[in-house]
Amino acid sequence: MxxxxxxxxxxxxxxxxxxxxxxxxxxxxxxxxxxxxxxxxxxxxxxxxxxxxxxxxxSLFRNIDQSQVFVGLENFRRLFGDPNWSVNFWNALRNNVWFFIIHMVVQNPIGVLLAALLSSPRLRFSAFYRTAIFVPTILSFVIVGFAWKLILSPLWGVAPNLMDLVGLKSLFTPWLGKEQYALTTLSLISVWQFVGIPMMLIYAALLSIPEEVIEAAECDGITGMSQFWKIKLPLILPSIGIISILTFVGNFNAFDLIYTAQGALAGPNYSTDILGTFLYRAFFGFQLQVGDPNMGAAIATMMFLIILGGVCVYLFLVQTRLRRYQF
Amino acid sequence: MSTATHSLPRTIGAHAVLLTYTVIALFPVIIVIVNSFKSRAAIFGAPLAPPTPKTFDLIGYTTVIGQGDFIHYFQNSLVVTVASLFFVLLFGAMAAFALSEYRFRGNSLMGLYLALGIMIPIRLGTVAILQLMVASGLVNTLTALILVYTAQGLPLAVFILSEFMKQVSDDLKNAGRIDGLSEYTIFFRLVLPLVRPSMATVAVFTMIPIWNDLWFPLILAPSEETKTVTLGAQLFLGQFVTNWNAILAALSLAIMPVLILYVIFSRQLIRGITSGAVK
Known part of the structure; x- marks a missing residue:
């Protein structure tokens, strides 16, 4: 009301x-x-x-005797200090940071590589490649999560069979079921799904580099790889910056993939728990745990502050230092 | 361009990398669809083989269609997506027009206020959104989802559309004013038709996350009557963990409408992204 x-x-x-x-x-x-x-x-x-x-x-209130009472930062104190909450919170935060790091170091280089190849002039079938590589991005997390769960399942022989083809069958383990691999595997699945976005944005940036700049470089004898590193890469840095902040916001807000692949408990043994799934459990409760809107709000506030911090770092530190070239 | 950058090995290398990645991107989708048409023994016996007349089996599809109420879920998703899209485009275009056309005090502040939502995800407000929906009796209605998705889609729509509306010629609008058209007529009859291509871009960008969302249907509308196809598929998959035929068929049924729409609209979508609208 x-x-x-x-x-x-x-x-x-x-x-x-x-x-x-x-x-x-x-x-x-x-x-x-x-x-x-x-x-x-x-x-x-x-x-x-x-x-x-x-x-x-x-997040500043508590439900005491059926009424909301102002408690200041008490909820946050519990979140950081009370072992019932803090263990899960720091675990989720750590996992989330790792989730983001994997995205940054895998998704962006692959995206740049694909975009650079796609943008090479007179490349045949480039429209086909573009369309095909973007397909995973339009699929819902439910489909992606479940499809990969099936493929990586040791019950169904797809992944071991494929690895057998290249003689690596001995390396196969149920990645999603092992604590030490599950989070990295899920991050890579997410990268697989979203690599289309950096690819498209960098492709657009590469196309917008004017012909004269490239020709001038060629007159100076800069071609091939060195042309890419010295001319094109500096020009697409602003796009890489935008992709990084979009990835940051998306990752610290992620929930669906983990929920569909591993359930709300983010197993095995919370090893894939990120802030989104932690928020869901805190807010709605799960199995023995009772839902607590106030703690949920406190977690959402932390996510808000993290995302806000990331956006501010981007706006005030990164974006102002990246020179934008106007053609 | 010089010929040095187009040597044959280089071209072959480029194709090899792109083809490899295309295979990686499409493989999971293809393997799910191919196996959904096979009998249980063939799914496990030869997962990589295409269905032969001997192994062809539609048992998965009959289970799914017999069990889940997918047609109904599909209708819900369609209603939610189309209605949210309509409101995002209409309200977004109106606000974008006001911001790009008129000079008034607080204009840029209003623009900034509306742009906030591009970076801050609406999901963080879930706790209070649920309270709001409970208080207004909208829990387990499609209206709740439509409202949330409209709010979610508006910031980006206003941002992109106002960029495009700035490009509409002033002379045209002024000619309309001299002919005595009202501001509303100018907007609906002159400006809207001219920005139709960018509306399509915004539509595609708005549509995909709404159709695929799991969070809000799970929280605001989990009842049987209001389940969307994404939530329905999620619950169905959870129930039938051991029935691989049914799972593969359900996944294929969920993939195919999106895939067909994508193939139809992919040029629009890719043009939208590469036109620099979201830079």
Missing amino acids: RGSIAVESIAKNLIGGTERMAAAPKRPFRWHIVVFLAPAVLVYTAIMILPLAGTLQL
Whole structure:
């Protein structure tokens, strides 16, 4: 209830605000601006901004005797200090960082390599390659998670059979079932799914490099690999920056793949638990654990701060140092 | 371009790498679809072989169609996706028009406010969204999902569309004004048709995450009547862990509509990405 009243008052303020602003000059009040903006601003504010703020606020409260009581940072103290929570939290955070590192060191180089090859002029079938490599990206996590679970399953002989073809059968183990491999395997599955995005964005950036720049390089005798390293790579660095921050936001917000492949308990033995699955368990409860919206909100707040921190680092440190070339 | 960059070995190398990766990208999809048409013995006996007349079997598909209510889930997904898409495009285009066309105080602030949602995922507000939906009695309705996805899609839509709307010629709009058209007519009759290609791009970008989302259907609408196809597939797969025919058939059924749509719209999608709209 509190939420919906707040929505109305904010909406009134917003519309009132625009009204005052527009009415001040001698021009007649331009109602159409309000009409054009109102639906988007209202829905966005009511369903996205206020719940976000509400979640941050809830993280400062506790449910004591059926009523919400303000407890300050108590929930966070529990999250970091109480072993019932902190062990899982630090574990999830560590796993999440590893998840992100794998994406950065595997996904981006593969994406750059594929894009560089695709953008080479007069390459045949490039439209086919582009379309085919992007296919996993459009599939849902449910499909991806389950399909890989089946393929890597020791019950079904696909992965061992394939490895037998290249004589590596002895290396096969049930990767998703072993604590030390499961998280890395899942990260690689996620990389497999999303490599299409860096490939496309870098491909677009490479195509937008003007012909003159390349020709000038060739006149100076810079061709082939050195042309790529010295001319093209510096020019696509801003795109790599954008991909990195998109990956960061996506990874620290990930949930679906782990949930479909390993379930909400993120097994084996929590070794694939990341912040998204941890939030889900804290919020809804799972098996013996009872759901706790306030702790859920505290975890969501931590995710918010991490993502916000990443975005700020990108905006203020990375983006300002990357020189953008205007052609 | 010089011939040095196009030596034959180099071209062959490029094709070899791209072909290898294409195989890696498509292999899991193909193996699932191929095996879904085989009998249980053949699935385990020769997983890499295509179905032969002897091993061809549709038992998986009959199980899925007999068991799960997939047609219904499919309808739910369709309703949610189409309705959210409609509202994202309509509201997004209207807001983008206001931001790109009129100068008013607070314009850039409003633009920044709406752009916040591009970077901060709506999922972090889930705890309060659920409370809001409970309070307004919208839990287990498709309306809840439509509202959430509309809010989720709006920031990127406003951002991309206002870039494109800035390119619509001012002369055209002013000519319309001189002819006495209202601002609404100018928007709906003159501007909207001109930005249709970019609307298609936004549509594709908005559609894929909505169709594939598992989080919000799981939390806001898990009831039997409101299950989407993604959630339905997830639960079905969980139930039939040991029935490999059924699982492979269900996966194939979930893959095929998306794959068909993708093949139809892939040029639009790839043009959208490479046109620099999301840079």
